[in-house]
Amino acid sequence: MTQARIPILMYHAVASDPNDATRSLSVSPAAFAGQMAMVAERGLTPLTTADLAARWRSGRPLPALPVLITFDDGYEGVHRHALPALAEHGFPATLFVSTGWLRGAYDTGGGPDAMLDWRQVRELARAGVEIGGHSHSHPQLDQLDDTALHAELARCRDIVAGELGAPPVSFAYPYGYSSRRVRTAVREHGFAQALAVGNALARRAQGPYALRRVTVRRGTGVEEFERLLDGRAVARTFARDRALTKGYAVVRGARRIHRRAADALA
Numbered sequence: 001m002t003q004a005r006i007p008i009l010m011y012h013a014v015a016s017d018p019n020d021a022t023r024s025l026s027v028s029p030a031a032f033a034g035q036m037a038m039v040a041e042r043g044l045t046p047l048t049t050a051d052l053a054a055r056w057r058s059g060r061p062l063p064a065l066p067v068l069i070t071f072d073d074g075y076e077g078v079h080r081h082a083l084p085a086l087a088e089h090g091f092p093a094t095l096f097v098s099t100g101w102l103r104g105a106y107d108t109g110g111g112p113d114a115m116l117d118w119r120q121v122r123e124l125a126r127a128g129v130e131i132g133g134h135s136h137s138h139p140q141l142d143q144l145d146d147t148a149l150h151a152e153l154a155r156c157r158d159i160v161a162g163e164l165g166a167p168p169v170s171f172a173y174p175y176g177y178s179s180r181r182v183r184t185a186v187r188e189h190g191f192a193q194a195l196a197v198g199n200a201l202a203r204r205a206q207g208p209y210a211l212r213r214v215t216v217r218r219g220t221g222v223e224e225f226e227r228l229l230d231g232r233a234v235a236r237t238f239a240r241d242r243a244l245t246k247g248y249a250v251v252r253g254a255r256r257i258h259r260r261a262a263d264a265l266a
Contacts, residue, residue, distance in 0.1 A: 005201040006052070007228050008068040010213040013113060014077035018218075021112040022075070025217050029081035035216070035225055036085045039067060042229060048130040049094040049170040053193035053211075056204045067229065068202075069093040070195065070213065072134055072172055074102050075113060079120040083127060095124060096134035096172035096195075099159040106159055108137055118163050125164055132170035133157055133191060142179040149182065153189040170194065176213075183209040199238035201231050214238070 013026035027035070039046065045063035047055075049070065055062055069086070071078050074097040086093055101111035104118045116124075125131050135141060136155040144152065153171075161167040169192045173182065176197030186194050186209060198212030206212060214228050215238070224237060 004062055004066070005203055005231055006062075006066050006068065007231060008049075008070060008195065008202045008211065008213040009228065010195075010197065010215050011069070011071045011078075011082070012073055012217075013075040014071075014081040015075065015113070016081075019113050023218060025215070026075075026077075027216060027218055027220070029077070029085075031218075031220075032082055033085040033088075034222070036069075036089055036091060038222075038225065039069075039091070039229065040089045044229060046091040046093065048092045049132060049193060049195060049211075050130055051092075052202075053170070053208050056208070068213075070172065071095045072174075073098050073138070074111075074116045074121070074134070076116050076120070077114070079116055079124055083124060083129070086129070087127060092128045092130065094130040094132055094170060095121070096132040096170070097121065097156075097160065098134045098136065098138040098174070099156045100136040101138060106136075106155075110137060122164065130170060131160060131164060131168055132172060133160060133168045134172050135174050138174045140175055140177050141173060141182045142177050146181075146185075149185050150189070153185055153191075157189055157191075172196075178210070199234070201234060 011027060013022045014029055014032050015026050016029060018026040044065040044067040046067050046069050049068060052068060069091060070093065078095060099106050100108035101115050102117060103115055121131060133156040135152045137152065139152060141149055141152065157167050167190055171186050171191040171194040173194060173196055178196060193208040195211050195213055199214050200212040202211045214234060227237060
């Protein structure tokens, strides 16, 4: 039997008038509503991240046409604009929150645009949106030392648990960056699965801590979105993104080596 290849859609802001910092990775409310209608028309079945991972672990069957709808960071438009469109079709989703970016007691002031508050996050959770972790201050986790890495993960986990009454079980790496050390730390902090980016379809063979997603942005048109849902020409669609990612990975790897050498000499 052919292994399932599942589109995990990665959204960020849903906004009519996003600021410059979030514009390219935002979608308009009308576009998002149209995309959800397309998911429904094509007979796809959305799952939460936790549900997909649990099915793969237990061997429970997947729906015929599964898809995941995920949001990163915690933008206010997920509540204002995305939730009504999800509710119209009865779709679950997963929201990965950077706890230090949300409005409220833990706000560090780093949120790049209008962000959710905790009342809205609780309303999303009650409406069937799984709330996952996305670190506290949204750093590049693989560039942190062990102390800072564990602090980011623990603070995010503990804040979500305190606000929602249960710890999050799913995680998404800020910027999509991880390493074996980061993935181990995510597991040690109680997260049972984690999502990267990769701009590829998710497969069980990727492992529960490196599941890949495809980016939906303001420039994603109807035909491209259809291809993402069908899993067609994904590599060609994101060829430029992958080339840039590979080049930057070399630079970031060199930075890590330089930093560790400096720490060793200190």
